[in-house]
Structures are given as structure tokens and as C-alpha cells.
Amino acid sequence: MHELTAIQLRDKIKAGEITSTQATKKVLQAIEKHDKIIGAYISVFEKQSLERAAEIDKKIAAGESVGQLAGVPVAVKDNMCTTFGATTCASKILENFHAPYNAAVVQKLLAADAVIVGKTNLDEFAMGSSTENSSLKQTVNPWDTTRVPGGSSGGSSAAVAGRLCMAALGSDTGGSIRQPAGFCGIVGLKPTYGRVSRFGLVAFGSSLDQIGPLALNVEDCALMLNVIAGHDPNDSTSVDEKNAPLCDYLENIDKPVENLKIGIVPQFAAGADKQIQNAINNAVELYKKLGAQIIEIDLPHFEYAIAAYYMVATAEASSNLARYDGVHYGHRTENPNDYIEVYSKSREEGFGKEVKRRIMLGTYALSSGYYDAYYLKALKVRNLIRTDFTNAFEKVDSIITPVTPTTAFKIGEKVDDPLQMYLADMYTISANLAGIPGISLPCGFDDNNLPIGMQILAPAFEEQKLLRIAKMFESKTDYHKKKPAIIES
Amino acid sequence: MSDLKYKIIIGLEIHVQLCTKTKMFCGCALEFAAEPNSRVCPVCLGMPGVLPVMNKKAFEYSVLAALALNCEIASFTKWDRKSYYYPDLPKNYQISQYDLPFSEKGFIEIPLESGESKRIRITRAHLEEDAGKNLHTAGNFSQVDLNRAGTPLLEIVTEPDMNSADEVKALAVELQRIVRYLGVSEADMQKGHMRFEPNINLIITKDGTEYKTPIAEVKNLNSFRALERSIEYEAQRQLDEFLDTGKVMQMGNKSTRGWDDANQMTVLQREKEEAHDYRYFPDPDLLPVEMNDAWLDEIKSRLCELPLQKQIRYVTDYKLSDYDAHVLTAERSTAEFFEQAVSATIEQAFIFGGDPKKICNIITQAGLKLAHEQNCTLSELGFTPENVARLARMVEDGYVNASAANTILEEMTKTDKDPQTIAKDMNLIQKSDAGELEAIVDQVLADNPKAVEDVKSGGKKAKKAQGFLLGQVIQKSKGQANPKIVSQILTKKLS
Numbered sequence: 001m002h003e004l005t006a007i008q009l010r011d012k013i014k015a016g017e018i019t020s021t022q023a024t025k026k027v028l029q030a031i032e033k034h035d036k037i038i039g040a041y042i043s044v045f046e047k048q049s050l051e052r053a054a055e056i057d058k059k060i061a062a063g064e065s066v067g068q069l070a071g072v073p074v075a076v077k078d079n080m081c082t083t084f085g086a087t088t089c090a091s092k093i094l095e096n097f098h099a100p101y102n103a104a105v106v107q108k109l110l111a112a113d114a115v116i117v118g119k120t121n122l123d124e125f126a127m128g129s130s131t132e133n134s135s136l137k138q139t140v141n142p143w144d145t146t147r148v149p150g151g152s153s154g155g156s157s158a159a160v161a162g163r164l165c166m167a168a169l170g171s172d173t174g175g176s177i178r179q180p181a182g183f184c185g186i187v188g189l190k191p192t193y194g195r196v197s198r199f200g201l202v203a204f205g206s207s208l209d210q211i212g213p214l215a216l217n218v219e220d221c222a223l224m225l226n227v228i229a230g231h232d233p234n235d236s237t238s239v240d241e242k243n244a245p246l247c248d249y250l251e252n253i254d255k256p257v258e259n260l261k262i263g264i265v266p267q268f269a270a271g272a273d274k275q276i277q278n279a280i281n282n283a284v285e286l287y288k289k290l291g292a293q294i295i296e297i298d299l300p301h302f303e304y305a306i307a308a309y310y311m312v313a314t315a316e317a318s319s320n321l322a323r324y325d326g327v328h329y330g331h332r333t334e335n336p337n338d339y340i341e342v343y344s345k346s347r348e349e350g351f352g353k354e355v356k357r358r359i360m361l362g363t364y365a366l367s368s369g370y371y372d373a374y375y376l377k378a379l380k381v382r383n384l385i386r387t388d389f390t391n392a393f394e395k396v397d398s399i400i401t402p403v404t405p406t407t408a409f410k411i412g413e414k415v416d417d418p419l420q421m422y423l424a425d426m427y428t429i430s431a432n433l434a435g436i437p438g439i440s441l442p443c444g445f446d447d448n449n450l451p452i453g454m455q456i457l458a459p460a461f462e463e464q465k466l467l468r469i470a471k472m473f474e475s476k477t478d479y480h481k482k483k484p485a486i487i488e489s
Numbered sequence: 490m491s492d493l494k495y496k497i498i499i500g501l502e503i504h505v506q507l508c509t510k511t512k513m514f515c516g517c518a519l520e521f522a523a524e525p526n527s528r529v530c531p532v533c534l535g536m537p538g539v540l541p542v543m544n545k546k547a548f549e550y551s552v553l554a555a556l557a558l559n560c561e562i563a564s565f566t567k568w569d570r571k572s573y574y575y576p577d578l579p580k581n582y583q584i585s586q587y588d589l590p591f592s593e594k595g596f597i598e599i600p601l602e603s604g605e606s607k608r609i610r611i612t613r614a615h616l617e618e619d620a621g622k623n624l625h626t627a628g629n630f631s632q633v634d635l636n637r638a639g640t641p642l643l644e645i646v647t648e649p650d651m652n653s654a655d656e657v658k659a660l661a662v663e664l665q666r667i668v669r670y671l672g673v674s675e676a677d678m679q680k681g682h683m684r685f686e687p688n689i690n691l692i693i694t695k696d697g698t699e700y701k702t703p704i705a706e707v708k709n710l711n712s713f714r715a716l717e718r719s720i721e722y723e724a725q726r727q728l729d730e731f732l733d734t735g736k737v738m739q740m741g742n743k744s745t746r747g748w749d750d751a752n753q754m755t756v757l758q759r760e761k762e763e764a765h766d767y768r769y770f771p772d773p774d775l776l777p778v779e780m781n782d783a784w785l786d787e788i789k790s791r792l793c794e795l796p797l798q799k800q801i802r803y804v805t806d807y808k809l810s811d812y813d814a815h816v817l818t819a820e821r822s823t824a825e826f827f828e829q830a831v832s833a834t835i836e837q838a839f840i841f842g843g844d845p846k847k848i849c850n851i852i853t854q855a856g857l858k859l860a861h862e863q864n865c866t867l868s869e870l871g872f873t874p875e876n877v878a879r880l881a882r883m884v885e886d887g888y889v890n891a892s893a894a895n896t897i898l899e900e901m902t903k904t905d906k907d908p909q910t911i912a913k914d915m916n917l918i919q920k921s922d923a924g925e926l927e928a929i930v931d932q933v934l935a936d937n938p939k940a941v942e943d944v945k946s947g948g949k950k951a952k953k954a955q956g957f958l959l960g961q962v963i964q965k966s967k968g969q970a971n972p973k974i975v976s977q978i979l980t981k982k983l984s
């Protein structure tokens with residue numbers, strides 16, 4: 001089964017060549033065997049997923065129609081609400097929180113007959129780039145267990161890379177899908193802001209958060225996007241399909257984009273490791289061979305992206321996380337002296353260091369007297385970055401950049417240096433500020449046999465073209481087919 | 490003795506609860522006194538991952554109210570988060586509107602005792618969600634009821650244009666009438682649908698110099714009486730304090746006070762206006778609202794004649810007293826019923842239409858009493874405006890007297906019969922037959938020689954005595970004698 005993609009497995013299940021129960025059992029066995037080391041999952045739903053698999057098998061046996069993910073074992077990042085299991089956000093403050101409703105995307109996975117085998121680890125409240133900020137457990141990179149899987153969707157990435165599920169959902173606020181996908185050698189897609197409903201995604205930076213798939217290849221990503229995309233009346237920021245029509249993202253995915261114009265940003269190269277630069281250059285060369293025109297473009301406000309991002313994201317987070325106060329649900333301190341202590345002690349005990357840092361940063365940015373200088377200014381920068389992309393996309397169909405300046409770093413290497421950690425997202429953050437889609441796919445390996453990721457960005461709601469462009473590269477290369485050694489052990 | 494004059498300056502912040510079916514940002518029902526925490530969902534509980542969705546109806550209700558208050562409606566408005574920690578606020582921020590409210594710069598005309606009206610400027614009106622309620626009922630802990638959390642609230646802020654408790658009350662009453670007329674709020678004070686926060690201070694002129702006392706804001710008043718009393722109390726308190734200490738208004742010395750209803754006094758809550766930092770910022774979960782002409786026109790088409798305009802028109806057009814006009818216009822349904830009765834075309838040959846004054850009397854003296862007893866509106870009592878017009882005409886023509894009319898009206902709530910039939914059936918038709926009445930008059934005159942003598946002798950007692958004799962005749966006829974005709978007969982016989 002390790003050789004199958006999600007689509008292939010789905011087709012075999014539908015054809016009766018393999019049952020969902022068999023597939024699910026295999027995945028559960030792999031989790032049992034490897035997750036002690038990888039640590040991708042916060043919770044695994046053994047009994048429930050087998051029951052569900054059996055139901056789907058029954059449907060298939062009875063000749064009933066089944067969904068697009070019929071019987072395929074998938075995982076969900078643990079910041080998406082589910083009525084089954086806890087929804088922890090890898091935080092002590094929500095460690096025992098059981099949501100009374102399913103996130104819109106979870107509902108869609110279930111409606112597509114997916115089998116959700118478990119919920120994956122993340123940096124607490126999705127704040128981080130290594131999953132080391134999880135307050136509940138450590139996840140390691142399946143390619144090298146002394147290294148981080150990236151973050152914040154590190155659990156989902158490691159689960160997919162370690163074949164502990166066939167595909168997974170992550171969330172991306174500043175690169176949290178693309179960066180761990182890059183570190184783990186898989187494909188991760190951040191859709192356009194508004195393409196996928198955020199209802200039920202525990203908010204970090206509401207104007208930046210977007211749910212997307214992590215999978216073994218481009219087509220599986222397209223399949224997952226087919227399942228989760230669409231307008232949701234419960235999310236006012238999800239886009240009206242009249243303005244941005246949905247499409248079948250698998251349709252024509254094998255068809256190369258004609259007259260393709262690819263943008264490259266010379267100023268980006270300098271920031272990345274030499275081996276990454278080489279891998280990206282080779283990828284660009286390949287596109288050239290495939291007939292693409294390569295055009296140098298300028299994103300003049302790129303250097304302000306990280307600063308603007310950390311103002312906007314933390315400001316929104318400081319407000320979004322105000323509700324975790326020990327009053328209504330979640331962790332409450334024992335024996336408080338008054339209600340102020342219910343707040344202060346519950347939060348002090350419940351939140352980890354990075355979350356506190358960001359709450360404080362965001363609170364400061366929104367304070368009267370500082371608002372104009374920080375938050376408002378960041379919004380202005382954000383508009384400039386948006387305009388940069390609009391201008392760039394007048395000249396090109398897509399932009400190719402590295403996903404990260406380095407490959408996966410060692411566990412503990414950057415935990416005491418938040419600024420270094422923040423730089424891990426330098427290439428991915430702008431897409432969130434601009435709201436545009438981006439995909440990360442494997443384009444090489446470094447001397448340590450660690451995956452190197454390539455990022456392709458496209459204009460808003462151009463996911464179909466973006467996936468086709470990515471597929472052009474993938475179909476000519478084998479990087480995505482390599483597997484970490486741990487799987488075979 | 491020094492020369493001292495003072496003037497009270499009052500501005501108001503008013504919260505009006507809108508009567509939409511559901512809450513501001515979720516689908517929960519708005520119901521008063523439902524069992525605690527039974528009208529809640531993940532959204533209004535502020536659960537992780539939830540998102541608000543604007544209730545369009547609530548927005549339209551607010552725009553309608555603002556239009557009635559002559560406000561300018563913004564073509565672009567947005568939602569902001571107002572952050573503060575309190576147990577009744579599940580998200581620890583309130584969705585409100587900060588720097589771009591949906592409406593600004595209006596005014597409201599309020600009726601004064603003198604019969605004139607005064608224009609009070611409206612600074613702004615914005616929409617926000619209400620918090621829940623903390624209940625301090627048991628032991629050393631508190632409970633939170635979130636049924637009210639997320640209720641749509643219209644906040645109206647006036648300029649400090651009022652100068653007495655009477656004016657403030659007039660504004661409150663007028664606003665209550667307006668929102669009820671528009672059907673945007675039940676404005677039931679007992680249910681907390683309207684809450685007032687007056688800002689009060691004095692301008693004192695002493696020995697030719699003007700002084701301003703520090704502003705006091707009185708929080709959360711939810712009755713007209715408390716509103717009036719708190720202003721009267723504050724005025725006196727501030728005057729005393731000024732004479733005592735000479736304290737005047739300065740940056741940051743605005744205080745917040747509460748109303749102690751038991752002792753009928755305001756109580757200091759916060760001495761200095763704390764530098765409260767609500768860290769407002771635009772709510773990223775909600776889209777800004779853009780108002781286009783078509784939408785605005787559609788909302789405008791729901792406007793109606795406002796109560797004060799109606800009241801003035803009733804006095805001018807129908808020659809009603811100010812008091813009667815006020816009573817008739819208190820509720821839109823009453824006014825509409827009245828107007829339907831006045832303009833009713835009535836088919837019978839001897840009845841040509843309703844006399845406004847008589848219709849008014851029937852409605853105000855009997856109709857509203859019945860409606861109150863049955864806890865419903867006039868039109869829900871079961872009789873038609875046409876039949877009330879017929880009844881009024883019957884009174885006008887002397888066919889029945891006023892008290893019989895009330896009896897007939899009550900009967901009209903129980904049957905579909907027209908008032909003439911009821912009058913006949915109940916034997917309430919006035920006796921106007923001169924011959925029949927003369928016999929009764931003769932009998933009464935014979936029985937009361939003293940009164941007859943008083944009338945004949947003229948002077949002071951004559952009028953009273955004639956009234957007495959008239960009463961006796963009516964009584965003897967069991968209320969059915971037409972007083973006009975009896976009077977004529979009496980005058981003839983005693984002259």
C-alpha cells in the first residue's frame with residue numbers, strides 16, 4: 001500500500017480490489033509501529049475509523065454511490081473542531097476540550113466518505129515553524145528523526161511523509177502548510193483566502209488563516225481541494241462562488257499550461273542555502289525546457305513582509321485567543337481568589353511561551369497610542385505587498401521561489417531564537433498577506449538527504465492553473481516518489 | 490448673597506434592543522426569560538473556531554430607526570472588536586462599531602410641556618451585540634446566563650442638548666414611540682429593551698463668572714422614573730459639591746455613577762475616567778457593509794409617519810386635545826385603527842361617517858381599556874374600524890348615549906353584530922319620543938317640588954336643580970332618555 005497514492009487507493013477500494021477496512025487497518029498498524037517515534041498524532045481513532053471503514057465497505061458492496069474519498073484514511077490537524085475526540089490545538093488550555101460541532105471541512109471529508117484516522121500535532125495554536133511549540137508532544141521529521149518536521153502543520157506533514165495516512169488537512173497562516181511540506185518532502189497547498197471555509201478552524205490570524213491539503217503528490221492535493229473547497233454561509237469571508245467559480249481541480253491536470261510565463265525573483269535567491277538555490281535553478285531550467293518563458297520580476301516590498309505579518313497575525317491572535325479564559329470551557333486554574341485570577345492564572349498555566357509572546361506582541365500593537373504606528377502601518381504594508389503581486393501577475397502566470405531558506409533544521413536548534421525561527425517563513429508569508437494560493441512540492445534533496453521544497457505562487461483563485469503547473473514539474477521528476485527510510489524499517 | 494444661576498446639561502447614550510427573531514451574529518432565537526443558557530449555540534458561546542454571520546434584518550432595522558432619527562446613513566460601514574474581559578462576554582471582545590458607524594448626524598424632535606417641540610441632535614447610531622448576564626444568586630460564586638449574549642443592540646448617542654429631566658424623559662418616551670412605530674423594537678422597559686446612560690453636568694454662573702462642573706455618567710438606567718430621578722438628584726448633588734468644594738470640569742475628571750433605586754440616589758463607581766483601552770480593531774471575520782441606493786430606498790419605503798407628526802396633525806386636523814392626540818398616537822396600531830375609523834365610509838342612510846372626536850372618545854374611554862384588559866391591540870379585539878365609526882355616529886346623532894356606547898363596544902368584541910343591532914337587542918336606544926318622555930318628566934316634576942321651585946326662582950341654585958331633575962329623568966328611563974330632548978322638555982315646562 002506504500003506504493004499507492006490516495007486516488008489510486010480510492011479507485012481500488014471502489015473497484016473492490018481492496019477494502020477500506022484493510023486500508024485503514026494498514027494505516028493503523030503503521031501508526032502503531034512508527035508513531036511512537038514520529039509523534040505525528042495527538043489522537044488516533046482506532047475503533048471509530050474501523051467502524052467507518054466497515055460502513056463504507058458495506059456501501060460499496062451494496063453498490064451504493066460513494067464519495068470522492070471513499071474509504072481513504074486521512075488525518076486532520078488538531079486545530080479543526082470535531083465532535084469526536086478532543087480538539088486541543090496542542091495547548092494545555094484546550095487539552096480536554098471536546099467541540100460540540102464539526103468544522104466545515106471535517107463535515108466535507110465525512111460527506112466524501114473519508115475515514116478520519118486521527119488528529120495531528122501542531123505548534124500550539126498553529127504558532128510556530130517546527131511543531132516544537134506543541135505543549136502536548138514532539139513530532140520529528142521522518143527523513144531524519146533528529147530534525148523538526150516544520151510547522152505548524154508538522155503533525156500532518158510527518159503523517160503523510162511517514163505514510164501514517166494517505167493525505168491530511170493542515171492550516172496555513174504564514175506558511176504552515178507549505179513549509180512543513182517542504183521539510184517533509186511532500187506536496188502542500190495553501191488555497192486562496194476564502195476558497196475553503198474557516199468555520200471550525202480554531203482561529204490564529206483570521207485574515208490570514210486558510211485550510212489546505214497535504215498529500216503525496218499534486219493530484220492527491222487536487223482531489224482534497226475538490227472535497228473541501230466552496231462557499232460556506234457560516235463563514236462570511238468564504239468567497240461567493242458567483243465571483244470565483246469552483247471547478248474540478250483534477251480536470252486537465254495532466255495538460256501542460258501553454259505559453260507559460262514563470263516569474264523568478266532574483267532578490268530571493270540570496271537568502272537561501274546554496275543547495276536550495278541550485279535545486280530551484282534546476283527546476284526553473286526544467287520549466288524552460290518544457291517551453292516556459294522565464295521572466296525576472298520584482299517584489300519591492302518583500303523585505304517588509306515578515307514585520308507586517310507579525311503585526312497583523314499577532315494582533316488578530318491576541319483578540320482571537322482572549323476567549324480562552326477558564327470561564328466557559330478549557331483549563332481553569334484551581335482555587336482562584338477572584339475572577340481576575342480565573343483569567344490570569346488559567347491563561348498563565350494554559351498557554352505556552354510562544355503563544356504568550358505573540359499575545360503580548362499583538363496586544364501591544366493594538367494598544368491606543370501604538371495602533372497607528374504598528375497595526376495600521378502593517379495593514380498599509382500588506383496592501384503594498386498585494387499590489388506587488390497584482391503587478392507581477394500582469395507579467396507572469398506564476399512565481400517560483402524556494403519554500404524555505406534551509407532544509408529541516410535540528411530539534412532545539414532555533415527554539416531560543418524566535419527571530420531565526422520566524423525567518424523560516426520568509427518565502428511563504430507574503431502569499432498569506434496577499435491572500436493568493438501557493439503550493440510547495442519536492443524539487444530535490446540536499447547532502448543530508450533532506451527534501452528541498454519549491455514554492456509556486458499564482459493569482460487569487462487560480463488554483464487549477466497552479467496545480468497544472470506543479471504537475472508539469474512533478475510528471476518529469478521522481479523527488480515525490482522517494483520515501484524516508486523509516487517507513488521500510 | 491452672591492448672584493448664582495445654573496443650567497443642567499445632559500447628553501444621552503441609549504441602548505435599544507431590536508426585536509429580530511434571531512441574534513445579531515447567529516441563528517439563536519431571541520426570547521425573554523427563557524431558561525438560562527437555553528438560547529445559545531457555539532457561535533454566541535464564543536466556542537473555538539466559530540465565526541459570526543451578520544443578521545441582515547438587524548442591520549435593516551437599525552437603518553430604519555436611524556432614518557427616522559434623520560441620520561445620515563453611511564455608504565460603507567464596518568465591524569470592530571472591542572476588547573475587555575468580563576465573564577458575561579464569552580469571546581472577551583464585543584463586536585461593535587468604532588470609527589465608521591453606520592449612521593451619524595441626525596436629530597429627534599421632542600414635545601415640550603408648552604406644546605412646542607425641541608430638536609435634540611443625534612451624534613451617531615451604531616449596531617453591536619449585547620453581552621450575557623452575570624447572576625449572583627448562589628453562595629460565593631456567580632453564574633453566567635448567555636441567553637442575552639449576541640442580542641442586537643442599537644446604540645444611539647445624542648449631543649448634550651437637553652436641559653432638564655423633563656426633556657430627557659420626553660426624548661426617552663418619544664424614542665420609545667418611534668422604535669415601536671417602526672416595529673424595530675418592543676421597547677419594553679421592564680424587559681430591559683431600552684437602557685439609558687445620561688451624561689450630566691451643570692454650567693453655573695456665579696458673580697458673572699461661568700463654571701462647569703465635572704461630568705457624571707450614570708450607568709444602566711432601565712426605567713423612565715430612574716432616568717428622571719437620577720438627573721434631578723445629580724443636578725442637586727453637583728450644585729452642592731460645587732458650592733462646597735468649587736470643583737470644576739477638568740481633563741479626565743469625568744466620573745461614573747450608578748443608580749441606587751432603594752435610596753433614590755446616585756452612587757460613585759469610578760472617580761476618574763479610567764484610561765480604558767478597548768484595543769478596537771476591524772473584525773477580520775466580518776465583511777464591511779456597503780449600502781447602495783436600491784437597498785437604502787427599499788428600507789426608506791418602510792418608513793411611516795412618526796408619532797409626533799401624527800400627534801400634531803390630529804390636533805390641527807381633527808381638533809383633538811393635545812392629550813387625546815398623545816394617547817391615540819402612543820401605539821402605531823391604535824393610531825392606525827383610529828385613522829381607519831375616521832375615514833371609514835359607512836353605507837346606512839342615516840350615518841355618513843365617523844366624527845373624529847366621538848371616535849376618539851370611544852377608543853380612549855372604552856377601547857383601550859378593553860385592549861389593556863385582554864392584553865392585545867385595538868384591532869385584535871375583534872371589531873372593525875367601520876363599526877366603531879357607526880357607533881360614533883350613533884352617539885353623535887343621540888341614538889345612544891356615551892355610556893351605552895361603551896357597553897355596545899364591549900359587546901362588539903364578542904359578536905359580529907353591528908352596533909345598531911346590538912343597541913336594539915340590548916335595549917340601549919335612547920328615548921327621543923317627546924310624548925313618552927314628557928310623561929316621565931311630569932312624574933319627576935311632581936315628585937320633586939323643591940327642585941322645581943329652585944329652578945323657577947332662578948338665581949344660584951337654579952342650574953344645579955335643573956341638572957338634578959335631568960338626572961332623575963334619565964334615571965327613571967333607565968338611562969335610555971335622550972338628555973338633549975329631556976333638557977328641551979324641562980326648559981319648556983319650567984320656564
Ligand SMILES: [Zn+2]
Pocket residue numbers: 512515516517528529530531532533534639
Ligand atoms: Zn447562538
